[in-house]
Amino acid sequence: MLCSETHEWMSLQLDGLLDQEETERLHRHLAECATCRREWEAMCAVSQLLDAAPMAVPAPGLSLRVSRRVAKSAARRRRALSVFGVLLGSAGLWVAAGLVTAAVLLVLWRAPLRILWTSAGLPLAREGLSIARVLLNALYAVASEVARRPTALLLFGYAVFAFGLTLLWTQVVFRRAQQTTD
Amino acid sequence: MADERWCVAQALKGDQRAFAELVERYQRPVYNLCYRMLGNGPEAEDAAQETFVRVYKHLANYDAEQKLSSWVLAIASHYCIDRLRRRRITWLSLEDVLPVRAENHDTVRPEETAMENESSAEVRDLLQELPPDYRLVITLRYWQDLSYAEIAEIVDSTESAVKSRLHRARRMMAQHILSEGKVDSLPCRVPQGKRVADNAVL
Numbered sequence: 001m002l003c004s005e006t007h008e009w010m011s012l013q014l015d016g017l018l019d020q021e022e023t024e025r026l027h028r029h030l031a032e033c034a035t036c037r038r039e040w041e042a043m044c045a046v047s048q049l050l051d052a053a054p055m056a057v058p059a060p061g062l063s064l065r066v067s068r069r070v071a072k073s074a075a076r077r078r079r080a081l082s083v084f085g086v087l088l089g090s091a092g093l094w095v096a097a098g099l100v101t102a103a104v105l106l107v108l109w110r111a112p113l114r115i116l117w118t119s120a121g122l123p124l125a126r127e128g129l130s131i132a133r134v135l136l137n138a139l140y141a142v143a144s145e146v147a148r149r150p151t152a153l154l155l156f157g158y159a160v161f162a163f164g165l166t167l168l169w170t171q172v173v174f175r176r177a178q179q180t181t182d
Numbered sequence: 183m184a185d186e187r188w189c190v191a192q193a194l195k196g197d198q199r200a201f202a203e204l205v206e207r208y209q210r211p212v213y214n215l216c217y218r219m220l221g222n223g224p225e226a227e228d229a230a231q232e233t234f235v236r237v238y239k240h241l242a243n244y245d246a247e248q249k250l251s252s253w254v255l256a257i258a259s260h261y262c263i264d265r266l267r268r269r270r271i272t273w274l275s276l277e278d279v280l281p282v283r284a285e286n287h288d289t290v291r292p293e294e295t296a297m298e299n300e301s302s303a304e305v306r307d308l309l310q311e312l313p314p315d316y317r318l319v320i321t322l323r324y325w326q327d328l329s330y331a332e333i334a335e336i337v338d339s340t341e342s343a344v345k346s347r348l349h350r351a352r353r354m355m356a357q358h359i360l361s362e363g364k365v366d367s368l369p370c371r372v373p374q375g376k377r378v379a380d381n382a383v384l
Binding site: 047 | 198201202205206209210211213214217218223226227230231232234235238239301302304305308320323324325330345346348349352353355356357359360364
């Protein structure tokens with residue numbers, strides 16, 4: 001009998017799942033092999049320790065505390081549902097009101113609206129676009145300049161690294177502070 | 183059990199007393215499972231409460247073909263394993279970086295300190311040596327006295343997987359006490375092979 005085979009049999013023996021013949025084979029091996037015997041003794045000791053350990057008992061009144069918790073979570077769900085309902089309802093009302101207003105404006109104010117759009121809306125959109133273009137160009141110029149010089153690239157990498165570390169640190173401190181207040 | 187089914191049916195109709203009766207019936211096995219898995223009273227209390235809240239919420243999904251005890255213990259087991267996993271994540275991200283104040287896991291109820299003698303501390307330390315899924319099968323085997331088939335049903339696995347987990351867990355614990363040199367201080371009688379009950383009741 002191999003030692004590796006014995007290990008599983010030891011566990012089965014502890015649960016009384018070996019038959020007579022297997023038990024005898026196991027014990028024959030244990031009589032011959034000191035290493036397995038030592039392990040078997042340790043397994044028996046562990047098993048007896050666990051067998052003797054009593055059930056852990058909760059403090060009295062667990063069912064009361066459970067029903068309080070059930071009630072609390074039901075109330076929380078009801079509250080969340082009602083808040084959601086109010087939000088949904090008000091959002092629906094706002095959308096409906098917006099649609100009605102837009103329709104009315106379109107029907108009644110088509111001409112004034114067109115004037116307003118061409119005199120104020122279009123120039124404003126054009127202005128916004130050109131500002132965005134300038135900003136993007138500047139960003140591109142800075143990035144290409146940084147990419148061209150190795151020192152700048154290094155400095156930039158370092159800055160990103162330092163920023164990342166600071167972010168991580170802030171998160172850790174924040175979570176720790178939260179844990180202490182729990 | 184007939185009255186157990188009645189309790190479930192009544193609880194489903196919203197009868198709080200029937201649900202309280204179910205809690206009374208399963209509080210000991212559930213609390214013990216949580217205590218053995220998590221290793222301390224306050225967390226076990228919280229986990230036991232959460233288990234019953236989940237039982238209440240999912241009672242409508244309970245399949246009457248299954249044993250109620252197995253279903254309840256499966257909920258408790260999943261919750262404890264999840265909780266241990268989460269505990270490991272916070273441990274990795276926080277306590278490695280900063281010296282953290284004394285863990286509240288170590289705070290125990292006064293009645294627990296009275297109960298806590300040398301051998302129960304030993305049991306707790308031994309169990310903490312095991313990975314969560316091994317600890318779970320050991321707990322179900324020793325305190326719930328369940329058969330391999332029942333354990334397999336609860337942990338959602340096969341009998342042969344349960345068998346090998348039990349054997350590995352026992353070996354790990356044996357090697358632990360051997361390495362600590364404790365084996366001689368423990369009583370050792372070779373058991374006469376008490377057969378695991380096929381239909382152990384809680």
